[in-house]
Amino acid sequence: MIVFYDSFCSMCRNSSIIWKKFDWNNHLTFESFRDLDSYPKAMEENLHVKENGQWYVGFTALIQIAKHLPLLWVVIPFLYLFKMIGLGDYIYKKVAANRKLIPVNQCNDEGCQLPANRD
Structure with missing residues (x-):
């Protein structure tokens, strides 16, 4: 089973550490x-899990x-x-909807690359 999590979300990163x-x-x-390289926009809003070719999203994941x-x-x-x-x-x-996104390792001399507003 592959768990696709959001590395910009500290709650998501911490959850994946606990699950591991x-x-x-x-x-x-x-x-x-x-x-x-590319991913569906829906991955920014919900946890996605792929198992045996089937996708599970959100609470079902x-x-x-x-x-x-x-x-x-x-x-x-x-x-x-x-x-x-x-x-x-x-x-x-x-x-x-209320999780905080903080890009990790996305900063350089010019500043930080923040994700686009989800609204």
Whole structure:
């Protein structure tokens, strides 16, 4: 499974570090979509996961990640419950919309390259 995260987002970077520590069987591969030559604009707004040729986005991607991390198996029923009642997607969208983007290693003598305004 490939987890495409936003390396400009400290919450996303920290989450990927924690998930790596929980990934005892090395099922997850992490890649910043910012390092790709091109990527869909939707990756700037939601977490994307690709597994066996299928894409998962947002809260559904979080569920897929949890399935591969034994320490998180206990919360999977709650994640599905939140998904069914719409609470999971609602909370995910609120958090994703309010995250702070800070470009790492994007500064030079002329200043910092900031991502375009998402509004």
